[in-house]
Amino acid sequence: MAGFDARPAFSSGPTPFSAATPGTATATIAVAVSGLTKSYGGVEALVGMDLTVAAGTVHAVVGENGAGKSTLMKILAGAVGPDAGEIVFDGEPVRFESPEAARRRGIGIVYQELSLFPERSVLANLFPDHQPTRLGFVDRGRMLALARPVLARIGLRADPDTPVSELAIDERQLVEISRLLVERPRVLILDEPNSALNELETQRLFVILRELVATGMTIIYVSHRLEEVFAIADRITVMRNGRAVLTRDRAVLTIPEVVQAMVGTRQDELFPPRGERLAAPGNPLEVRGLTVGEELTDVTFTASPGEIVGLAGLEGSGVATLLGVLFGTRRHGAGEVRCPDGGRLPASPTAAARRGIGLVPADRRRHGLMLERSVAWNVAQVAVGAVASGNPWLRQGDLVAAAQRQMANLRIRAESPATAVDRLSGGNQQKVVIGKWLEVSPRMMLLDDPTRGVDVGSKREIYVLIRRLAAEGRVILFRSTELPELVGLADRILVFYRGRLALELVGGEATDRDVLHAINTGRAAEPATREELQP
Numbered sequence: 157m158a159g160f161d162a163r164p165a166f167s168s169g170p171t172p173f174s175a176a177t178p179g180t181a182t183a184t185i186a187v188a189v190s191g192l193t194k195s196y197g198g199v200e201a202l203v204g205m206d207l208t209v210a211a212g213t214v215h216a217v218v219g220e221n222g223a224g225k226s227t228l229m230k231i232l233a234g235a236v237g238p239d240a241g242e243i244v245f246d247g248e249p250v251r252f253e254s255p256e257a258a259r260r261r262g263i264g265i266v267y268q269e270l271s272l273f274p275e276r277s278v279l280a281n282l283f284p285d286h287q288p289t290r291l292g293f294v295d296r297g298r299m300l301a302l303a304r305p306v307l308a309r310i311g312l313r314a315d316p317d318t319p320v321s322e323l324a325i326d327e328r329q330l331v332e333i334s335r336l337l338v339e340r341p342r343v344l345i346l347d348e349p350n351s352a353l354n355e356l357e358t359q360r361l362f363v364i365l366r367e368l369v370a371t372g373m374t375i376i377y378v379s380h381r382l383e384e385v386f387a388i389a390d391r392i393t394v395m396r397n398g399r400a401v402l403t404r405d406r407a408v409l410t411i412p413e414v415v416q417a418m419v420g421t422r423q424d425e426l427f428p429p430r431g432e433r434l435a436a437p438g439n440p441l442e443v444r445g446l447t448v449g450e451e452l453t454d455v456t457f458t459a460s461p462g463e464i465v466g467l468a469g470l471e472g473s474g475v476a477t478l479l480g481v482l483f484g485t486r487r488h489g490a491g492e493v494r495c496p497d498g499g500r501l502p503a504s505p506t507a508a509a510r511r512g513i514g515l516v517p518a519d520r521r522r523h524g525l526m527l528e529r530s531v532a533w534n535v536a537q538v539a540v541g542a543v544a545s546g547n548p549w550l551r552q553g554d555l556v557a558a559a560q561r562q563m564a565n566l567r568i569r570a571e572s573p574a575t576a577v578d579r580l581s582g583g584n585q586q587k588v589v590i591g592k593w594l595e596v597s598p599r600m601m602l603l604d605d606p607t608r609g610v611d612v613g614s615k616r617e618i619y620v621l622i623r624r625l626a627a628e629g630r631v632i633l634f635r636s637t638e639l640p641e642l643v644g645l646a647d648r649i650l651v652f653y654r655g656r657l658a659l660e661l662v663g664g665e666a667t668d669r670d671v672l673h674a675i676n677t678g679r680a681a682e683p684a685t686r687e688e689l690q691p
């Protein structure tokens with residue numbers, strides 16, 4: 157692969173050692189830990205943690221927030237010392253006293269929280285403390301020669317002299333990853349490396365990781381995005397309560413098995429039980445003959461207060477267009493819509509907010525949050541923007557009070573209302589997005605893949621919250637790319653196919669396979685087909 161060399165740049169230690177794994181042939185091991193423990197003020201982060209990582213593989217480590225993943229990675233990278241236990245690297249017991257010591261041995265890490273110098277250039281951040289020199293001076297030409305192929309391969313088009321503070325959050329994450337690729341560690345630890353990357357950037361990253369593994373690099377990949385873990389990993393370890401509870405080859409695992417290991421319960425038990433749905437006061441959402449060019453054709457349905465209506469469909473089926481029309485970001489061509497406040501379609505997102513229509517977008521980092529601002533500023537965002545008259549500014553005390561209210565209401569885990577949102581986990585970021593809408597008491601909530609990119613435990617909390625929002629009498633339109641969510645949460649599922657509302661399924665009665673068949677064909681599965689599809 158042009159531009160990459162997996163040979164260690166800063167170490168010349170012994171080669172990885174071989175160890176026998178029960179029931180398998182002798183495997184080459186890059187890193188092994190046994191009996192690792194670590195406590196913080198009486199709270200046990202790791203409890204007898206064991207992990208064996210084969211050389212030249214992608215080994216994923218997954219678990220809920222608080223499972224101990226980040227603590228384990230910090231110990232391996234030399235940022236934190238263990239209380240007890242052993243780390244074996246290259247066949248030798250080691251104890252890294254600092255990140256620099258781990259780096260010299262060939263271990264590099266990309267943390268979930270970026271560790272860049274914002275006022276320094278992209279190029280300077282790629283060589284923070286090990287600039288190549290020539291005749292005693294920093295060799296800028298050599299730096300550029302090493303950096304440019306990496307930046308081009310990973311898709312970062314920013315000028316190397318651009319200050320990092322001028323880059324978008326996704327570009328900064330690419331700089332962080334590029335720094336490690338320039339260093340060429342023998343073991344690369346990636347802790348949520350694509351949390352700010354879009355799908356295209358993520359796929360490009362995965363191609364690069366596979367190429368690096370093919371040259372002999374070992375990758376430890378930490379993520380809560382199970383679909384991506386199954387796309388990239390060779391082997392998966394599940395952590396719960398500070399220890400490993402499951403380790404298997406990815407090829408013999410399923411996502412439901414991993415979920416059950418993570419939370420100690422089956423995937424279908426994550427959804428809160430369905431209670432009796434009582435008629436709620438208020439007006440329904442009424443859509444009649446809605447048409448938007450060739451994207452939506454003659455769509456008609458009603459969604460009542462207190463009802464969770466699932467929206468299912470492939471990309472381009474019309475679901476995203478429908479949500480855009482209802483939130484005022486798209487214009488319709490024909491048809492009639494009556495919103496829960498009795499009015500017609502909003503003319504803009506600001507008008508939607510003022511009329512009690514909220515949207516939780518699929519990409520919260522780009523469209524739902526001000527990542528570098530505090531929880532308080534983000535929670536107050538809609539309340540400020542939705543003020544129709546009077547003073548649109550809130551006092552600092554009002555900002556803090558609103559944030560504290562939603563932090564308690566939604567169990568947002570943040571140090572304080574002043575905490576920057578980009579320091580929160582994905583699940584807590586999503587709760588902030590929901591909390592800012594609850595501050596204006598919306599009549600209708602449009603939820604576009606609201607659990608995308610959050611860990612399983614946070615998903616469960618969001619499921620409970622969605623049920624609660626419906627029980628309070630709101631109209632809920634709920635789109636998800638995860639079929640079990642639609643089946644487990646929605647009262648009704650509206651299936652869109654090629655711009656048309658193809659059919660309606662009953663939530664709680666439909667199966668994942670029913671929905672899958674419907675979104676791919678636009679038709680209900682025949683009973684015989686259902687039987688044939690049973691495992």
